[in-house]
Amino acid sequence: MKNLQTIADQVVEVFEELTHARDQALINARQLTRKSAHTIRAIHRLEREEAQSLLAEACELQHKLNTDLANYPTLLYAGYTMDAIKEFVEASITYALIVDDPLPTPQDLGVEPATYLNGLAEVTGELRRRVLDILRHGYSEEAERLLTIMDEIYSVLVTIDYPDAITNGLRRQTDLVRGIVERTRGDMTIALQEERLKQSMEALQNRLDEANR
Incomplete structure (x- = not known):
C-alpha cells in the first residue's frame, strides 16, 4: 500500500x-x-x-x-x-x-463512414425544404433535380444493411428518408399538375382572345 x-x-x-x-x-x-x-x-x-x-x-x-x-x-x-x-x-x-x-x-x-451516412440521411430534409421554397414560385427543373438527388440518396442508404452498432442507427434514419422523399414526390406531382393546368388555361385564354379580335 x-x-x-x-x-x-x-x-x-x-x-x-x-x-x-x-x-x-x-x-x-x-x-x-x-x-x-x-x-x-x-x-x-x-x-x-x-x-x-x-x-x-x-x-x-x-x-x-x-x-x-x-x-x-x-x-x-x-x-x-x-x-x-x-x-x-x-x-x-x-x-x-x-x-x-x-x-x-x-x-x-x-x-467516419457511419457519421457521414447519418449526415447524408439528414440532408434529405434540407433538400425537401429547398424544393418547397422553389415550388412556392411554381414547378421548375431545379426542384426536379433535387428530388432526383433525394431518390439517389435513399437508394444508396437502403442498401446499407448492417447492425445499428456499426451504423449508429442508420436504419431508422433511412426509414425517415423514405417518408421525406415520398412526401416531396407528392408535392412535386401536385405542383406539376398545377403548372400544366395553368398552361392549359393560358393557352385557352389566348385562343379566346384571338377569336374575339
Whole structure:
C-alpha cells in the first residue's frame, strides 16, 4: 500500500487532462454545431459567399476537434462530439448539392463512414425544404433535380444493411428518408399538375382572345 498515493496522484493527473480536454471539446462542439446551422441557413437564403465562409470556419473547428481529441478516443466518439460532426457533414453536403458542386467524400471531410451516412440521411430534409421554397414560385427543373438527388440518396442508404452498432442507427434514419422523399414526390406531382393546368388555361385564354379580335 505504500505506492497507493502515487497511483492516486497519477490517476488524478489523467483525470485532470481528460476534464480539460472534455471542456474544450464541448466548447468546440457547440461552435461547430452553430456554424453548421448558420451555413445551412445561409445557403437556403442563397447567400453563397456567406455560406462558404461559415463552412470554412466549421471545417477548421471540425479539424481542431479531431486533432485535439486524437489521444482521447472516448471523448472523440462521445455523443456530443459525434452529433456536432454529423451536423458539419450535413452542412457540407447540403451546400454542395444545392449549389451543384461535387459531392464531398468522407475522406474530404475527415469523418467516419457511419457519421457521414447519418449526415447524408439528414440532408434529405434540407433538400425537401429547398424544393418547397422553389415550388412556392411554381414547378421548375431545379426542384426536379433535387428530388432526383433525394431518390439517389435513399437508394444508396437502403442498401446499407448492417447492425445499428456499426451504423449508429442508420436504419431508422433511412426509414425517415423514405417518408421525406415520398412526401416531396407528392408535392412535386401536385405542383406539376398545377403548372400544366395553368398552361392549359393560358393557352385557352389566348385562343379566346384571338377569336374575339
